[in-house]
Amino acid sequence: MQLYHHPYSLESQKVRLALEERNIDYTSYHVNPVTGKNMDPSFFRMNPTAKLPVFQNGSHVFFDTIEIIQYIERIALVSSGSGIITQSSKQVVEWMYKIQQWNPKFFTLSHIPEKYYIYTSKFIRRVIIARMSEAPDLATSYHTKLKEAYETEEKMRDPQILQRSEQDLVKLLDEVEMQLKETLYLAGNEFTLADVMLVPILARLALWVWRRSI
Numbered sequence: 001m002q003l004y005h006h007p008y009s010l011e012s013q014k015v016r017l018a019l020e021e022r023n024i025d026y027t028s029y030h031v032n033p034v035t036g037k038n039m040d041p042s043f044f045r046m047n048p049t050a051k052l053p054v055f056q057n058g059s060h061v062f063f064d065t066i067e068i069i070q071y072i073e074r075i076a077l078v079s080s081g082s083g084i085i086t087q088s089s090k091q092v093v094e095w096m097y098k099i100q101q102w103n104p105k106f107f108t109l110s111h112i113p114e115k116y117y118i119y120t121s122k123f124i125r126r127v128i129i130a131r132m133s134e135a136p137d138l139a140t141s142y143h144t145k146l147k148e149a150y151e152t153e154e155k156m157r158d159p160q161i162l163q164r165s166e167q168d169l170v171k172l173l174d175e176v177e178m179q180l181k182e183t184l185y186l187a188g189n190e191f192t193l194a195d196v197m198l199v200p201i202l203a204r205l206a207l208w209v210w211r212r213s214i
């Protein structure tokens with residue numbers, strides 16, 4: 001099994017943690033989106049959204065975080081055979097979707113100094129155009145990616161977008177806090193894959209708070 005990911009990617013972190021929790025061996029491939037490696041035709045052909053992470057098991061290729069985590073769970077269930085690992089409950093799945101509803105993109109980008117963000121964004125657009133000429137058969141997908149890059153830049157100039165993202169995060173954290181008054185972990189008193197999905201978000205928040213303090 002192969003995981004294409006990057007250490008700084010929040011979605012990659014969720015999947016890596018799930019793999020560790022369930023003790024699944026995999027081959028790790030780093031794909032750095034800041035240098036535009038996710039736009040290489042070989043990666044793009046596998047995943048035309050160019051997003052990380054991608055999990056591959058033979059002919060099965062997944063790039064939706066929840067789908068990957070649920071697939072990991074199925075593999076763990078089959079390989080455990082002993083019944084030690086049980087299938088996620090309805091509450092676990094509900095929390096997974098609730099956590100995944102918060103899109104960290106704008107919040108993350110807003111923590112990058114503006115001059116670096118603008119420079120990187122321009123660089124990525126150039127990479128997309130260069131790769132498009134190398135692989136004209138993928139032109140439609142590359143065009144979509146280019147459009148997405150321009151749209152993201154525009155949205156980053158809209159303070160309401162960031163405000164909404166912050167509000168959504170606060171709402172999620174409030175719900176988490178309420179739940180943790182009742183139970184030790186999100187879906188009861190056991191650490192589950194729902195908690196696995198929350199941990200990288202908390203770690204990212206801690207990093208931002210620490211950065212602000214120096």
Ligand SMILES: N[C@@H](CCC(=O)N[C@@H](CS)C(=O)NCC(=O)O)C(=O)O
Binds near residue numbers: 009033
């Ligand atoms: N497929 C993921 C989203 C993955 C995602 O947004 N990945 C980010 C990194 S955390 C990415 O690859 N960004 C680069 C890009 O959009 O080109 C999901 O199920 O929510």
